[in-house]
Amino acid sequence: MAYQMTFKRYELKYLLNRQEKEQILLAMEPYMKLDDYGRTVIRNIYFDTDTFRLIRRSLEKPVYKEKLRIRSYKPVKKTDPVFVEIKKKYKSVVYKRRLQLPEEKVMDSFQTGEPLPVHSQIGNEIQYFRDYYENLHPSVFLSYEREAYYSLDGSDFRVTFDENILYRRNDFSLGSEIYGFSLLGNDQTLMEIKTSGGIPLWMSEVLTKQHLYKTSFSKYGSAYQRMLAESLQGGYSNV
Known part of the structure; x- marks a missing residue:
């Protein structure tokens, strides 16, 4: 049976420099701790249509938007588990549906167009998504180095720091080396606050003290905009 998980939470993003x-x-020191994975490299394959319908819609900032990706937290082999995720956002609330299956079964499904070998509600949602958008294919490979912190009070409050965010349009393998074009400056970090409730007072105070304000930053969206700029300059021809 495939491992399944559902999330419902707010995700707030901030672009920081090294000092911030x-x-x-x-x-964070008195309230949060780095998770057991430490600093990990996350690999993602995002799927879209030939016309980039999903990300173009997302960049219009609609009330509702969604995306589909395959993710791993390490370089994988055929029998290693990977995650298939649908991520939806409605009125600032993020909903994530996730299945965990062996890499080989997932890639075979997406290459052949056959359904995932799972009979579950989340599996049905993923299949409906694929049927609705039709002809989905790998569009962008995104990787980044992440440090994830959890709250010591037992709540679901989490903070992540992503650096070295890279994208490319080839070599769509979760077992490949990490390389590509950078989306952030050398001194920049993308911080994400993830919570189903409010932000703790201590975090609100440090954000106010440092004059830090939430921003809109989509990794896939930023990569698409870079690719679009390249195409206008005579680079990528199929964006």
């Missing part, structure tokens, strides 16, 4: 990150980490 250090101040946030200092404030």
